[in-house]
Amino acid sequence: MKYSHREYFFNKCSWYGILYITFLLVIIAPLGVNAQEAKTKKPLIIKEQGSFAAGGTVKTSPGTFDPIEHGAFNPADQPTEGQSLHGDHAFVFYQVPTNPRTLPLVFWHGYGQSMKTWQTTPDGREGFQSIFLRRGYPVYLIDQPRRGLAGRSTEPTTISAATDDQLWFGIFRLGIGTEFYPGVQFSKDPEALDQFFRQMTPDTGPLDIEVNFGAVSALFDKIGSGVLVTHSHSGGQGWLTALENNNIKGIVSYEPGSNFVFPEGEVPDPISYVGGQLSARGVPMSEFERLTEIPIAIYYGDYIPDEPSKYPGEEQWRAALSMAEQWRDTVNKHGGDVTLVHLPDVGIKGNTHFPMSDLNNAKIADLLSDWLEEKNLD
Amino acid sequence: MKYSHREYFFNKCSWYGILYITFLLVIIAPLGVNAQEAKTKKPLIIKEQGSFAAGGTVKTSPGTFDPIEHGAFNPADQPTEGQSLHGDHAFVFYQVPTNPRTLPLVFWHGYGQSMKTWQTTPDGREGFQSIFLRRGYPVYLIDQPRRGLAGRSTEPTTISAATDDQLWFGIFRLGIGTEFYPGVQFSKDPEALDQFFRQMTPDTGPLDIEVNFGAVSALFDKIGSGVLVTHSHSGGQGWLTALENNNIKGIVSYEPGSNFVFPEGEVPDPISYVGGQLSARGVPMSEFERLTEIPIAIYYGDYIPDEPSKYPGEEQWRAALSMAEQWRDTVNKHGGDVTLVHLPDVGIKGNTHFPMSDLNNAKIADLLSDWLEEKNLD
Numbered sequence: 012m013k014y015s016h017r018e019y020f021f022n023k024c025s026w027y028g029i030l031y032i033t034f035l036l037v038i039i040a041p042l043g044v045n046a047q048e049a050k051t052k053k054p055l056i057i058k059e060q061g062s063f064a065a066g067g068t069v070k071t072s073p074g075t076f077d078p079i080e081h082g083a084f085n086p087a088d089q090p091t092e093g094q095s096l097h098g099d100h101a102f103v104f105y106q107v108p109t110n111p112r113t114l115p116l117v118f119w120h121g122y123g124q125s126m127k128t129w130q131t132t133p134d135g136r137e138g139f140q141s142i143f144l145r146r147g148y149p150v151y152l153i154d155q156p157r158r159g160l161a162g163r164s165t166e167p168t169t170i171s172a173a174t175d176d177q178l179w180f181g182i183f184r185l186g187i188g189t190e191f192y193p194g195v196q197f198s199k200d201p202e203a204l205d206q207f208f209r210q211m212t213p214d215t216g217p218l219d220i221e222v223n224f225g226a227v228s229a230l231f232d233k234i235g236s237g238v239l240v241t242h243s244h245s246g247g248q249g250w251l252t253a254l255e256n257n258n259i260k261g262i263v264s265y266e267p268g269s270n271f272v273f274p275e276g277e278v279p280d281p282i283s284y285v286g287g288q289l290s291a292r293g294v295p296m297s298e299f300e301r302l303t304e305i306p307i308a309i310y311y312g313d314y315i316p317d318e319p320s321k322y323p324g325e326e327q328w329r330a331a332l333s334m335a336e337q338w339r340d341t342v343n344k345h346g347g348d349v350t351l352v353h354l355p356d357v358g359i360k361g362n363t364h365f366p367m368s369d370l371n372n373a374k375i376a377d378l379l380s381d382w383l384e385e386k387n388l389d
Numbered sequence: 390m391k392y393s394h395r396e397y398f399f400n401k402c403s404w405y406g407i408l409y410i411t412f413l414l415v416i417i418a419p420l421g422v423n424a425q426e427a428k429t430k431k432p433l434i435i436k437e438q439g440s441f442a443a444g445g446t447v448k449t450s451p452g453t454f455d456p457i458e459h460g461a462f463n464p465a466d467q468p469t470e471g472q473s474l475h476g477d478h479a480f481v482f483y484q485v486p487t488n489p490r491t492l493p494l495v496f497w498h499g500y501g502q503s504m505k506t507w508q509t510t511p512d513g514r515e516g517f518q519s520i521f522l523r524r525g526y527p528v529y530l531i532d533q534p535r536r537g538l539a540g541r542s543t544e545p546t547t548i549s550a551a552t553d554d555q556l557w558f559g560i561f562r563l564g565i566g567t568e569f570y571p572g573v574q575f576s577k578d579p580e581a582l583d584q585f586f587r588q589m590t591p592d593t594g595p596l597d598i599e600v601n602f603g604a605v606s607a608l609f610d611k612i613g614s615g616v617l618v619t620h621s622h623s624g625g626q627g628w629l630t631a632l633e634n635n636n637i638k639g640i641v642s643y644e645p646g647s648n649f650v651f652p653e654g655e656v657p658d659p660i661s662y663v664g665g666q667l668s669a670r671g672v673p674m675s676e677f678e679r680l681t682e683i684p685i686a687i688y689y690g691d692y693i694p695d696e697p698s699k700y701p702g703e704e705q706w707r708a709a710l711s712m713a714e715q716w717r718d719t720v721n722k723h724g725g726d727v728t729l730v731h732l733p734d735v736g737i738k739g740n741t742h743f744p745m746s747d748l749n750n751a752k753i754a755d756l757l758s759d760w761l762e763e764k765n766l767d
Contacts, residue, residue, distance in 0.1 A: 054487050057433040060519060061509035064587035076555040078566040083664025083701035084556065094552035097586035104508070109432050125538050130482070131439035141438060159538045160503050162590030164550050170593055172545040174472035177454040178462065188456040208475035209442035212540030213593055215548055286461025323461035 055144055060106040066229030067100025067156065070165040098216070101226035102126075102154040102161035108144050112389055114238050114260060115149035119227060121243025121268075123179065123211045125159035126152035128242060132368040133207035134198035139240075139367045142376045148389075151234065155223045155245070157216035164216025176208050181324025183364040184314045192314050196361040196369035220270065224252040231258040238388050240379075243268050243364065246309075247292075253305065254298050261388045262307045263379060266364050268331045271338045274299040274345070279337050282330040286323030289330040291338075303347035306386040309335055310378070312362030312369070313355050328364070350382065433522055438484040444607030445478025445534065448543040476594075479604035480504075480532040480539035486522050490767055492616050492638060493527035497605060499621025499646075501557065501589045503537035504530035506620060510746040511585035512576035517618075517745045520754045526767075529612065533601045533623070535594035542594025554586050559702025561742040562692045570692050574739040574747035598648065602630040609636040616766050618757075621646050621742065624687075625670075631683065632676050639766045640685045641757060644742050646709050649716045652677040652723070657715050660708040664701030667708040669716075681725035684764040687713055688730050688756070690740030690747070706742070728760065 074092030081090040104126060105115075118139060120128040129139045129152055143150050154161040157168075177189060185207075186192045197203065227248070231237060238261040241249035246267020253259045254272070273279065275293040282289045315328040332353065339349040354362050359374065366375045383389040452470030459468040482504060483493075496517060498506040507517045507530050521528050532539040535546075555567060563585075564570045575581065605626070609615060616639040619627035624645020631637045632650070651657065653671040660667045693706040710731065717727040732740050737752065744753045761767040 055435040055438065057435055060433065061513070061515070062505060063509060063513070064584055067587060070550075070552060072552040076566060078555070078559050078702060079699050082556065082559045083705075084560060089551055089553055089556065091552045094556065095554045095586075096550065096552040097554060097583060097589075098550070100587050102505070102587075125540075127440060127480070127538055131441060135439070135441070137439070154538075159540065160505055160532075160590060162503075162537065162540075162593070163587060164548065164591075167548055167550040169547050170542065170545055172448075172474065172476070172542050172594065173467055174448060174450040174469045174474040175467055176473045176475060177456070178460065178467065178472065181456050181460045182462060188454060205475060206442055208473075209445060209478050209480075209541060211475075212538060213542075215540070215591055215593060216550065321457050324456060327461075 053145070055106075055141060056109045057144070058107045058109045058111065060104075062102065062104045062160075064100040064161070065103050065233055066226030067098060068165060069095050069097050071095045096163065096165060098163040098165040099156045099222050099226065100161055100163070101156055101223075101230055102159065103151055103230060105149065105151040106140070106144055107149040108147055110147065111149045112147045114236055114388055115151055115234065116143055116240050117151040117153065117227075117230065117234075117237045118240045119153045119155065119242065119245040119249065120158075121241075121245055121266075123213070124242070125154050125210070125212050127159075127210045127212075128365070129367060132372060133210070134200060134203040134370070135206075136372070138372065139376060142373065146376075146380060151230070151237070153227065153230070156226045157214050157218065157222070159212055161226075162215040166216045166219075168214060168216050170213045170215075178324075179208075179211065181322065182327065184312065184324065184328065185363050187322055187324070192361075194361045195314075195363060196371050197363055198370065220248050220251065224248050224255065227252045228256040231256045234258075236260050238263065238383070241265065241267065242367065247271060250302060254294065254301050257301075259305065261305050261383075261386060263382070264307070264309045265366055266311050266328070266331070267309060267335060268327065271334050272299065272302065273338065273341055277341055279334070282333055284323075284326040284330040285319060285321060286326055287330075289327070289334055291334060300345065302342055303345045305348075306382075306388065307342070307347070307349045308379070308382045309339065309349065309351045310366060310375070311335070311351075311353050312364060312366050313360055314363075315353070348386075352378070431523070433484075433519060434487045435522070436485045436487045436489065438482075440480065440482045440538075442478040442539070443481050443611055444604030445476060446543060447473050447475050449473045474541065474543060476541040476543040477534045477600050477604065478539055478541070479534055479601075479608055480537060481529055481608055483527065483529040484518070484522055485527040486525055488525065489527045490525045492614055492766055493529055493612065494521055494618050495529040495531065495605075495608065495612075495615045496618045497531045497533065497620065497623040497627065498536075499619075499623055499644075501591070502620070503532050503588070503590050505537075505588045505590075506743070507745060510750060511588070512578060512581040512748070513584075514750070516750070517754060520751065524754075524758060529608070529615070531605065531608065534604045535592050535596070535600070537590055539604075540593040544594045544597075546592060546594050548591045548593075556702075557586075557589065559700065560705065562690065562702065562706065563741050565700055565702070570739070572739045573692075573741060574749050575741055576748065598626050598629065602626050602633065605630045606634040609634045612636075614638050616641065616761070618643075620644065620745070625649060628680060632672065632679050635679075637683065639683050639761075639764060641760070642685070642687045643744055644689050644706070644709070645687060645713060646705065649712050650677065650680065651716065651719055655719055657712070660711055662701075662704040662708040663697060663699065664704055665708075667705070667712055669712060678723065680720055681723045683726070684766065685720070685725070685727045686730070686757070686760045687717070687727065688732060688744060688753070689713070690742060690744050691733050691738055692741075693731070726764075730756070
C-alpha cells in the first residue's frame with residue numbers, strides 16, 4: 012500500500028512521521044533562514060556610474076610622425092619620432108547612489124595594491140565600495156598613477172616578478188612567516204589567502220609621490236568637495252594632497268605608514284626599528300596649518316607590538332603608530348582635529364593591516380560612519 | 390519707466406516681446422529637453438556586484454623563508470628564498486542586475502587595453518557595461534593576465550614608456566597621422582582624445598596567449614554558461630578559449646585581428662599587407678568542430694580599404710577582414726553559424742576599431758541585442 016505525504020501524516024501518524032517532521036525542522040528550516048538572509052540583501056540603486064582618467068601629463072618625442080613609414084606595429088623596435096604618450100594620470104571608477112549624501116568618499120589604495128582593496132573582500136564579502144554605496148555615499152575608487160588601470164607611465168621601469176608573498180603576509184600583519192596570528196580577522200579558507208595574494212599588482216613606472224598626489228589633486232579639482240580615505244602608503248600622500256587641495260574636507264586614514272608632515276622646527280627625530288627607520292617631513296607652518304582645518308581620523312589594527320619585536324613585519328607598524336601619535340598631538344596642539352583609534356584599545360581585536368576587508372569590516376565601516384556623522388561629513 | 394516682465398508682455402506687447410518669446414522657445418526650450426533626457430535616465434538596479442581573480446598559477450622559490458632575516462621590505466634587493474608569487478590570473482569585475490537574463494555577457498578587451506574598453510566612453514557616455522546592465526544582462530569585465538588589475542605576472546618584463554599615441558591613432562582607425570577620418574564616430578572634443586589615449590595600459594609580463602585563455606577558461610568554469618564578447622586581439626584568443634570550454638554558449642567578436650583557427654588541411658595562405666603578414670592557425674578537425682556548435686557574430690567598422698593602402702594602420706584590418714570572411718565561410722561550410730557584419734555594408738558609417746565606445750555605440754549595442762535575441766542567447 013502506498014501513501015501520499017498527506018496520508019502518511021494525517022492517517023498514519025507514527026514515530027516515522029515524528030522523525031520526518033523533526034528532520035524538516037532541524038535540517039530544512041535553518042536553510043530557509045539562510046536563504047532568506049541572502050535574499051534580503053537589498054539591491055544597490057545606482058544613479059550613475061563610470062570611469063575616467065584624472066590628471067597626468069603628456070610626453071612628446073621630437074620629430075615628425077610618418078603614418079606610412081612608422082604606422083605598423085613593431086614591438087621589437089617601434090620608432091617614436093613625433094609621437095606623444097599620455098601618462099601619469101590616476102584611473103577612477105565611481106558610483107553615485109540615488110539620493111546621494113553631499114560629500115563623496117574617495118578611496119585611495121596602498122603600496123602594491125589597487126582599487127581592488129575597496130572591492131570584494133578576499134573571502135568574497137562586500138567591501139567598502141558597496142557597503143558605503145548602501146549607506147548613501149557616492150564612492151570614487153582610485154588606481155594611482157603607474158598602477159593597475161592607470162598603467163601608462165611616462166618613465167620606463169622593470170618588473171622583477173620576484174617571489175615575495177610571505178614578505179607581504181608579514182608586513183600586512185596576517186601573521187608571521189606562513190602562520191596566521193591567533194584570532195586574526197582573516198578567513199582560514201585557503202581560497203581567501205589565494206585571492207588576497209592576487210590583489211597585489213606592480214608599479215608600471217617608478218613610484219613618484221609627487222606624480223601621485225598631483226593626479227589625486229586633479230581628481231578633487233574635477234569632482235569638488237569630498238572626503239579622502241587612504242590606506243597605508245597613501246596615508247602620507249593624502250596629507251600632502253590635502254596641503255594642495257582645499258576640496259578635501261576630511262581625511263580618514265587606515266594604517267598610514269610614512270610621510271607624516273610636521274611644521275618645520277617641530278619635526279620629530281626619526282624612529283629606528285628592526286628593518287628600517289621612519290622619518291617625518293617638515294613643511295612651513297603656513298602650509299601645515301591646512302591640516303588643522305579639516306577633521307582627520309586614523310585607525311590602526313591589531314598585532315602592533317608596544318616594545319621592539321624581532322619581526323620586521325610588525326616593527327614598521329610600531330614605528331608608524333608611534334609617529335602617528337606624535338603627529339596627532341602636534342596637529343591638535345595647533346588647533347587641529349585628529350582622532351587616532353588603535354582598534355584593540357577600543358575592544359576591536361584581530362585586525363590586520365587591511366581593516367577595510369577583514370572579517371569584521373562591517374564593524375570597521377560602522378566606526379567610519381559614526382565619525383563622518385560626528386564631524387558633519389555625512 | 391520700468392516694466393516687470395509681466396507688464397512688458399501683457400501691457401506692452403511689441404516686436405521686442407515677440408523676439409524675447411522666440412528666444413525663449415529656440416534657445417531655452419531645447420536645453421530643458423536635454424536636461425529632462427539626462428534626468429529621465431533610470432537608475433541601475435544592481436542585485437550584486439564584486440570582483441575576484443580567476444585562474445592563474447603559483448611560482449615558488451626554493452629554500453625557507455625567514456621572517457626575521459628577510460621580513461623587512463628591501464626594494465633594491467629583496468631575498469626570495471622560500472617565497473611564493475601568485476600570478477597570471479585574470480581580474481574580473483562583475484555586476485548582476487535584478488531579474489537578470491540567464492546568460493551573462495563576459496567582456497574581454499584587446500591589445501594595450503583593459504576592462505576600461507567597456508566602461509565610460511572617451512567622451513563620457515555610457516559604455517557596454519552599463520548599457521547591457523540596463524538591458525538585463527549580468528556583465529563580467531576582464532583584465533587579462535599581466536594587464537591592468539591583473540598585474541601580477543610570474544615572468545619579469547620591461548616597460549619602455551615609448552611614445553606611440555599616433556601609431557595607435559592609426560591602428561585603432563581614428564584617422565591618419567593626427568587627422569581624424571572625415572565622418573568618424575569619435576568626438577572632436579580634445580578631452581575625448583586625451584581620455585582615449587589614457588585608456589592604454591602596458592603588459593606587466595610577457596604577452597602569452599595560452600596564459601590568457603587559460604585564465605578566461607577558468608573564469609567560465611567558475612561562472613558557468615555565458616556569452617563571450619571579444620575585441621581585436623582577444624578575438625583570436627576567444628576562439629581558442631571556446632575550444633577549451635563548453636560553457637561558452639556564443640561569441641561576439643568586435644574586429645578580431647589574429648589567431649583565426651582553421652581545420653588542419655584547410656588553413657589558408659598567409660595574407661601579406663603593408664607592414665606585416667597575417668597567418669592562420671590549424672587545429673585537428675575534432676577540435677575545430679566545437680566552433681561550429683555555437684553561434685558567432687563578428688563586426689568590423691569603417692575605413693577598412695578594399696584594395697592595398699599605403700597606410701599600415703588601415704592595411705592590417707584589410708587583411709583581418711579578408712581572413713575573417715574566409716573563416717566565416719569555412720566554419721559555416723562545416724555546419725557552423727557565423728554572422729559577419731561589415732558595418733558600412735549595412736549602412737552604419739564612421740566606426741573606428743572601437744565600435745563599442747564610438748558615438749553611435751547605442752546603435753552598435755542594438756545590433757548585438759538583436760543578434761542575441763535571434764540566437765536565443767538572451
